[in-house]
Amino acid sequence: MxxxxxxxxxxxxxxxxxxxxxxxxxxxxxxxxxxxxxxxxxxxxxxxxxxxxxxxxxxxxxxxxxxxxxxxxxxxxxxxxxxxxxxxxxxxxxxxxxxxxxxLAGLPAVLPFSVADYVDFYASEHHARNVGQIFRPDSDSLLPNWKHLPVGYHGRAGTVVVSGADVRRPRGQRKGAEGVEFGPSKSLDIEAEVGFVVGVGSSQGRPAPITDFTRHVFGVVLLNDWSARDIQAWEYVPLGPFLGKSFATSISAWITPLAALETARAPAVPREPAPLPYLDDTGDSWNLDLSIEVRLNGELISRPPFAAMYWTGAQMMAHMTVNGASLRTGDLFGSGTVSGPERDQRGSLLELSWGGSQPFTLSDGFARSYLADGDEVVMTATAPGPEGARIGIAEVRGRITSALDGTG
Missing domain, CATH: 2.30.30.230 (Fumarylacetoacetase, N-terminal domain)
Incomplete structure (x- = not known):
């Protein structure tokens, strides 16, 4: 070493x-x-x-x-x-x-780059199947397109914040027992993700292929895409996530370069059907063996394994640009929630509490389905490095503060 x-x-x-x-x-x-x-x-x-x-x-x-x-x-x-x-x-x-x-002790965290555009994907099959089973228990848990392309949506770059910044509970519309309500989210959630930071942009009209991943993407951060599930559930049909996601996305204060993760590269998971040629990474997979840990108020609640992801960062980049959309310096794209096959590998409270129907109890004796005001979430990750070393992905930390007063 x-x-x-x-x-x-x-x-x-x-x-x-x-x-x-x-x-x-x-x-x-x-x-x-x-x-x-x-x-x-x-x-x-x-x-x-x-x-x-x-x-x-x-x-x-x-x-x-x-x-x-x-x-x-x-x-x-x-x-x-x-x-x-x-x-x-x-x-x-x-x-x-x-x-x-x-x-570093006592120094404030600083957002390390200017976020240009932000895209969030949905690349974990385990997460997608869990969500499908929660919301569509009587139908196929995966929608027909899911194994053909990395599903994603365009988010809001202006509300990406650095690790350590407080996150205010959002307000919005939700569907209640007696009709449409407005107020603070009652189902505030986390999403344990890995974020990819773009260094060199690409020209509009010219797709960025998988083989150019290391030319465009500089490195990775941990990413927590805070989610108001009740607001999201009411608004997302037919156009997808909006206010339930756009209020805050937290990322690490330090970017781990791809160059540090060569020893963490892992084989791609089996895929069926075979991806289309522009998504084919046979022999050159950028799947990564990252071990993530999620702590709520200091207590370990989940260990999502990134190596179980169906789609890789390189495939996300290729799909994001295949229509001719360009990359810009400072673009950030998230993997989507990282979840594994076991209960203690689920990367969101939505899954850990199975949509709120199975609350889990912390060591303080309080049951949780979703986040309470004052809760602090910390995500960390490591990967195998050269000669037995461990490579770190800097933590992403955030604490929930109360919603603003009023209904205007």
């Missing part, structure tokens, strides 16, 4: 943010946001580090976010990752870089 001169926990093979991970984010120091790379529980400031040691790329980190770096493309991503790995493992750079390491 490659070791860093920082020593301590960052050199332990089970530390999620050792030198094999090196995720990118933004920290606020001296009142200014600065791009950084995470190592252990510290962040290396990339602007002064590249000015001193990699001046040809220093301009990519002159701003207050990662936008320029994302747009720079694959070769620049490789150059910077290779350089940072060398700096952190060669003691000759220690004297220069130690003053540029900022402890």
């Amino acid at each position: 490659t070791r860093t001169w920082l020593g301590g926990a960052a050199n332990e093979p089970d530390h999620p943010f050792g030198v094999s991970t090196l995720p990118y984010g933004v920290v606020v120091t001296g009142g200014q946001p600065q791009p950084a790379v995470r190592i252990g529980d510290s962040a290396l400031l990339l602007r002064p580090a590249t000015e001193a040691l990699l001046p040809e790329h220093a301009g990519l980190f002159a701003g207050g976010n990662l936008d320029a770096f994302l747009a720079a493309g694959h070769d620049s991503w490789v150059d910077v990752r290779t350089a940072v790995t060398g700096w952190l493992t060669d003691d000759a750079h220690r004297e220069l870089l130690e003053p540029l390491l900022i402890p």
Whole structure:
């Protein structure tokens, strides 16, 4: 296992943010946001580090976010990752870089890039079947199109928030026992997802094929697509999710690059029927062996396995652009809820409580079907890395606050 001169926990093979991970984010120091790379529980400031040691790329980190770096493309991503790995493992750079390491404890989380467009998919067969059984118990749990394409919808980029931001309970219309009601959602839910962050865009009219996945997509985050199930159930026919989804989507503050996940690639799950040619990833699957954990008020409630997903991020990208739609730097697309075949692998409260009919009880003795005000949800994930190391996907955390007063 490659070791860093920082020593301590960052050199332990089970530390999620050792030198094999090196995720990118933004920290606020001296009142200014600065791009950084995470190592252990510290962040290396990339602007002064590249000015001193990699001046040809220093301009990519002159701003207050990662936008320029994302747009720079694959070769620049490789150059910077290779350089940072060398700096952190060669003691000759220690004297220069130690003053540029900022402890993360107590620092505010910052959204690391400007979100351009946001798309959410529905790529877990286990989740889709569970939802189908809950809402359509007397018919096929999968709709006819589901195994032919990654089903998705366009969301709202402006309400993507960084991990740690509070989420206010939304208000909206719902169908009640005596007719249509308006008020705070009574069925506020989570969705444990993986988000893919686009670096390099594509031209309108030219699809981005599966084989170009690593040219366009920079890395991954954890994503919680908060969902008001009662609002969603009333509004979604015939055009799909709208206000029940658009009030907040939380993502990690650190982006784990695809380059860190090569050892986490996994075989595709069996698919029947075979995907159409533009979705065929035979021999080059970007399925990922990510182990996700979901905690509600500190208590582990689910372990969704991402390797069980039916559609991969590369297939989502290919389908999203096959009609000629373009990608832009900062586009974000979510996998949809990650669920596995077991009860403790379900990635939403809708599934864990089976539509509210089977409430589950936490260790505090209180039963839950959906979220209560004050509840805090934290999602974490790791993946296998080189030489027995673990690769971390930074947590996504959010706490529910009360709905606004009033009905206007």
